[in-house]
Amino acid sequence: MTEPRKTVTKKPATRRAVTRKAARAKESAQAAAVPLPQFLAGAGNLTLAQRKLLVDQSLLLLGENYVHLPLKAAMHAVNPLQRLRVLRARMERQTDATMEPEWIFHRQMSSIFHSVRDLHTNYLLPAPFAGKVAYLPFMIEKCFDTVGEHYLITRMVTGYSAPQFGPGAEVTHWNGTPIARAVALNGAVFAGSNDAANLARGLESLTLRPLVIQAPPDEDWVTLTYTGLDGSAQELREQWKVTTNLPPMTDLDAITEASAAMGLDLDSDEKSRAKKVLYVRDVVDLERGESSAALTAPVAVGAADLPTTMPGVFRARAVTTSHGTFGHLRIFTFSVTDPVAFRDEFVRLAAALPQDGLIVDVRDNGGGHIYASEFTLQTMTPRRIAPEPVQFISTALNLRICRRHKDNPSGIDLGPWFDSLDLATETGATYSAAKPITPEDGANELGQTYYGPVVLVTDARCYSATDIFAAGFADHEIGMILGVDDNTGAGGANVWTHGLLATLLNEPPPADPTSPYVALPNGANLRVAIRRTLRVGELSGTPVEDVGVRPHAIHRMTRADLLSGNADLLEAAGQMLAGMPRRRLEVSTSMAGTTLTVGLEVEGIDRVDLYLDGRPISSEDLVGVPLGIEILDVSPGQLLRADAFSGGQLIASRRVLV
Template sequence: MSRVVAEPARELPDSTGLAEFLERAGADPLPLADRHRLVAAARVLLEELYVHLPLKRAMHATDPVQRLRLLERRLPPLSELQFHAELTDVFRGLRDLHTGYQLPAPYRGHVATLGFLVERYADADGTPHHIVSKIDPALVHAGLDVGAELRSWNGVPIERAVERNAAAQAGSHPDARLARGLESLTLRPLRTAPPPDEHWVLLSYRTRGGRPRETRVPWRVRAAEQYAGRAQDPVPTLATGLGIDVGGEVARHVKRDLFAPSPARRPAARTLRGVVGHRTLRIRGRAYGYLRLFSFNVAGARRFAEHVAGIAARAPEGGLIVDIRGNPGGHVPAAEAALQVLSPAPVVPVSFSLSTSRAALALARAHPGFRVWAASIHAAPETGELYSQAFPLTDPEAVAAGLPRHRGPKVLVTDALSYSAADVFAAGFQDNGLGPVLGTAPRTGAGGANVWTYDLLRVWLPELLGDLPRGAGFRVALRRATRARGNVDVPLEDLGVRADVLHRLTERDVLDRNKDLLAAAAALLAGDHG
């Protein structure tokens, strides 16, 4: 059958062409002195405060501090986009989505998108398929719609294109990189990485009816969030209890805005309606509760725990399916408080520790909430310890005091995009024996830290950290997370939480609301999983 060449895709509403955006961005390049300031600040953060530096040097054979020294010597000939790409790549080599360079204005608050999503499933024999799972209605044309199967991407067979894109991601392990490689095929937050090199993508695909087609889809740029007419990031910069993948949270907001049913689009940032969904499922004649936790990026732990407790209390007796797939994390105390109300008994939380550097000691002495860590950091020159003692971040049992606890059976559903506070939630769920963990990938995203912004660190360490130009920034893993009970002292970073049961996504999962995945979860609750 001869290939049909389709007309180019129509433009995505409420967006700007990538070429036009880059032309505006390049009109006022970042001066060389500002680039030196950014590299110098990155060195201080990594050498003095980054808690995972010894682990990353061992796990990924990387030396980011030396790379920054070399970058500092080679700055003059670099264009602005080359500079942003080089500095981003130093951090990407850490394989740590907590710790990264955040591009300045005009990139901050914006995302590049093709206007559709690609998901992957495999046949029983392992043959992979890459399917358009969601698309903005304005772009539907010539069979490019939900269910179309991609065959090539800019002339590269789709499987190889996904592999190449996955290799460029900062995920902690191959499954996490693959998941992020799929997502970033069509959606790239510009706060955490430079824009795509290509201005459009040439797609070869088969329609749901099996007809071969080609089309060209342009990259478009739109705001991740709008406030008072200005683009902004949906993650707070001065919160002390965060564990979050910022790029993942930005992507979540844009996906909701583009693809969610109209009533669910654009709820105010960090509202409960924007992060929690629930419904009752009937599977094989039994009723089950379904609790979807899209994010833990909320304003307060107590209110979040109250909301989760209320939903869990109304769950049918058959049990509760708790789904954190794609959850990029957020407020760690909120995640841990929610875990408390889902458990019939008090939950032992994960613990956190700092590096034993001079800057970490200065922070522990300056910040009232850090003083519990000061003694062990002070003793490190004599003990030789790389990390301080480990203590819980907060007291989640106290936060959830007086709230009803869910005592029925439950199962947790995870994937390789469940990250940071979602890793913490999954670890607590498994370590405290709340129920089985059903994963669509062998491990969660493996983000194990409390992350602080450069702006927040400047408040407490003003003599060490100076101003940054044009709203540029950094985020850094400041306190590492280690697990509890039978996994005591096991780090979450790079290791994640292993699924007790693995479910590989099917075509019905991708195109028919996760029917096979939810049936597998229900089977675990019913005790008849084969």
């Protein structure tokens, strides 16, 4: 759960001004909301020809570009291509006068795409649905105790009230259905890759639905039965409303490094932005409406938070548990345009937190820029990072795209996959060769910067680039993983839009006159998992999709977690950190002429190897006392690297520019 946050400033007058501004923004957001029936009354003007075009282009993407189609057909016994063909055939018997209402068409298309249970592969509704979100003015989250599971109200939109209703009220029934069953039924409609992901999506979508990716609710209102804050039995009826969401960070249709390297669950990303609109307007104000924006100066959003230039991306604070004081660094999204700036802000925040242990918390993170996720791993381990490799499915259309961009260093370089796709017709290979998206040099450019033990906290809403981050964390044995669910969301792919695919065959000029991609009507779009990711390390070659990353330990969320700032979760993470080895590697240097003196102070280390510009210089066995080593013929500007070992295992590495 994300705690409510208020902007912290030094001057009381300034704080009052910010508070007044936030209040006005909240009131403005509520004023802009309209009831769902009113919104739907003006929605829907696709012609029959436009609907046929959407079906035809969906057949193209799923049949020629979709990398997971063989896996999904086998694992979930689905046939989305046949469903699209049947829908298309029935449309030939319709006219503009006899065709079904548009909401039925959207629901059929959404159902077909959801059937593959892949949050990367989506039918995106046209205007006026794009950019809108349907919501109820409260949030429900699940917790556990010795009796079983409970569903609590954890947040409310500012200004909303109901009898004995607020954080801590327990929901028992949803439209007369027991709440746990309602969540399961709702989850079955959506595209989670495993049971945990389905239930997580089902719960979240009870009260929040981005209309670009989810069909509007069937009901105009819901009836909620709950146990009030005083223990009384209560019931309320609440109407669905529709408001405008924040814009996405990246133009996913443009040919850019960011759009090509995107690993994003759009549903989670849309919901994350919508939660800011509804519940965290202070961050919206700081970002000036630009999602995940980097500020010119760090700002502390909450009283206990460290100031950050990326308040919509990070929250960092020291937390005290019965096992010690540790750093808690929450990553809300990897959806940024500058992955190096993301990595550097992570490094800065981690350095300002306690060094005895770090809790990296990626719950509810739908992913984003794959570079950002894999560039960050190096900062927590001495091991060299091997970015996860990816594969295209072998089709003639994917070959055409890779051929056009196989020698394109200034744009999207698809050369690494071209040769294997070119041979696929002869070899019968289902997939291309597996090559990484993330540049290996960038994934190892900085090296380790945090030396304490690390625990990663995950849940079933972790997806895409966040799944890749969790997989890399596990594969490189960076630390322990504590899950609040049995698995991550299991979304292992790079995702491209129909718009990006069309642009790839048209740029650089001249455009391909035989391109099969046709512009979609009314701002509709399609997304497809284009390249699947594979694990490295001990699980090398295992797909992330539908498998995900399993934690080392499970913590079921408690009432205290939902209502008191993740108190029990942080306590569990602190217990794990306290049981992990402590390492210390301090390196100091001084120059006298061309002689470099290296000072070493260590803990939990029995050997240090020194390298100068990558060449081995010295290997020293240590006995726990400070050690000085002299190195001759050293020039300023050379890079010194100290690799530390315990029992023959590399456990720490530090780089120093001489």
